[in-house]
Amino acid sequence: MAYTNHILLVFFGALALVLAYSGPDLPPGPYCGLTGQCCKDRQDGCSHRILDSKCYCDEFCNRTAGHDDCCPDYPQVCLGEIQETVQGCKFGSQYYAKGETVQKDCHKCTCVRGSEGPYDWECDQDPCLMSDEVIRNVRQAGLGWRATNYTQFYGKKLKDGLIYKLGTLPLSRETARLGRINIDKDVPYPPQFDSRQHWKNYISPVVDQGWCGSDWAVSVATIISDRFAIQSNGAEKVTLSPQSLLSCNLKQQQGCHGGHIDTAWIFAKNHGLVDEECFPYQAKVTNCPLKKRGNLLTDRCRPVVPQRTSRYKVGPPGRLGKEIDIMFDIMQSGPVQAIMTVYQDFFHYRDGIYRRSRFGNNELKGLHSVRVVGWGEENGDKYWIVANSWGTSWGEDGYFRIARGENESGIESFVVTVLSDVTEAYLRK
Ligand SMILES: *[C@@H]1O[C@H](CO)[C@@H](O)[C@H](O)[C@H]1NC(C)=O
Numbered sequence: 001m002a003y004t005n006h007i008l009l010v011f012f013g014a015l016a017l018v019l020a021y022s023g024p025d026l027p028p029g030p031y032c033g034l035t036g037q038c039c040k041d042r043q044d045g046c047s048h049r050i051l052d053s054k055c056y057c058d059e060f061c062n063r064t065a066g067h068d069d070c071c072p073d074y075p076q077v078c079l080g081e082i083q084e085t086v087q088g089c090k091f092g093s094q095y096y097a098k099g100e101t102v103q104k105d106c107h108k109c110t111c112v113r114g115s116e117g118p119y120d121w122e123c124d125q126d127p128c129l130m131s132d133e134v135i136r137n138v139r140q141a142g143l144g145w146r147a148t149n150y151t152q153f154y155g156k157k158l159k160d161g162l163i164y165k166l167g168t169l170p171l172s173r174e175t176a177r178l179g180r181i182n183i184d185k186d187v188p189y190p191p192q193f194d195s196r197q198h199w200k201n202y203i204s205p206v207v208d209q210g211w212c213g214s215d216w217a218v219s220v221a222t223i224i225s226d227r228f229a230i231q232s233n234g235a236e237k238v239t240l241s242p243q244s245l246l247s248c249n250l251k252q253q254q255g256c257h258g259g260h261i262d263t264a265w266i267f268a269k270n271h272g273l274v275d276e277e278c279f280p281y282q283a284k285v286t287n288c289p290l291k292k293r294g295n296l297l298t299d300r301c302r303p304v305v306p307q308r309t310s311r312y313k314v315g316p317p318g319r320l321g322k323e324i325d326i327m328f329d330i331m332q333s334g335p336v337q338a339i340m341t342v343y344q345d346f347f348h349y350r351d352g353i354y355r356r357s358r359f360g361n362n363e364l365k366g367l368h369s370v371r372v373v374g375w376g377e378e379n380g381d382k383y384w385i386v387a388n389s390w391g392t393s394w395g396e397d398g399y400f401r402i403a404r405g406e407n408e409s410g411i412e413s414f415v416v417t418v419l420s421d422v423t424e425a426y427l428r429k
């Protein structure tokens, strides 16, 4: 090992000097390295043939600038200047020249050299999305949930994850102040309730939003889908398209850089959505193919029931406050939307009941819209069952459980239900 390193260093050192000596055509040697002989005085025996002249391995060979007739490997062999002359940065088994870049985990690193200093990598300092510290500490701490290393997140930056895996823009002041609906129903609340079991086959699948901050569109579209199926008693079991929002709800929205949920709900109320088959999700903003005043027929979509021509619309959204009101609404009408604050540790969630750990980065955070489908209890620990939008390979088959009744990560701070249209459909049942 030491031997190979030495050869490599000598090789790169020689190359460095050749460039300094007289251009790239000079054979790098070895010369002084052949005999290992370095002399004090000028002697013929202390020289070597190089091209059609001589080069020297004595201490006079460098006597003046411009009269340098030293052999290319003189500094390494006779002066031991090995480190100084390595012409690049090492990564793996390869050397890279000044200015070249490599990717190390999520960091872009550039090979630099300070004035006469050694070559070194200079990397950006952004925290990566996946963190050893989080994985290690959550495993040891016994928090009630487990963390894992997701390969799909490896090599990504935390700041990009917070944009492209989330996508909820802060609520406007008026929206944040919206009053809560008080239901306060004194009914028996079961300890467990799971929409997926209660309304078998009515609950829409977990979406993978991809590398696009479209949670606002995905959560709204999937909740409307679930509620159409539930309130029509299965007659209108549709999977609605988040793409209708991502591509057509442009005003005040920022596409894959995030959206406002209140704006999305108003769009769904006024214009409606079409189904996924008609306008499949593409994880990017595309041209909107839907006419402003069109319907499912002019959009060339195929309604699941013949009576329907208008797009799938909802009534005005309402805000739920208390834990039992959220439970009542889910039990009555189906999944609801919640907004939570996401920090780095959440990306590592594998299973269990999530509570923020404070391991990893605690400065960067983002807002995430999700779909709450039910609740339960495990050894007296209460939780919500929530659909995420990062595909089914994340968490518990695409879902996660989070502590209930303690506003964990703000999950109970802004919960949205949709009334009118869907409620009427439910009452007709
Ligand atoms: C020549 O080499 C000697 C090393 O012993 C060094 O002290 C001196 O600065 C060098 N001169 C030039 C002109 O590079």
Ligand SMILES: *[C@@H]1O[C@H](CO)[C@@H](O)[C@H](O)[C@H]1NC(C)=O
Residues within 6 Å of the ligand: 130, 131, 132, 135, 149, 150, 151, 154
């Ligand atoms: C996570 O996975 C990547 C490759 O998929 C690996 O290079 C990295 O070392 C892993 N990190 C941890 C903390 O296990």
Ligand SMILES: *[C@@H]1O[C@H](CO)[C@@H](O)[C@H](O)[C@H]1NC(C)=O
Residues within 6 Å of the ligand: 341, 407, 409, 410, 411, 412, 413
């Ligand atoms: C819930 O937590 C969020 C932040 O995490 C906070 O802004 C909000 O005021 C809390 N809501 C309640 C009802 O405690």
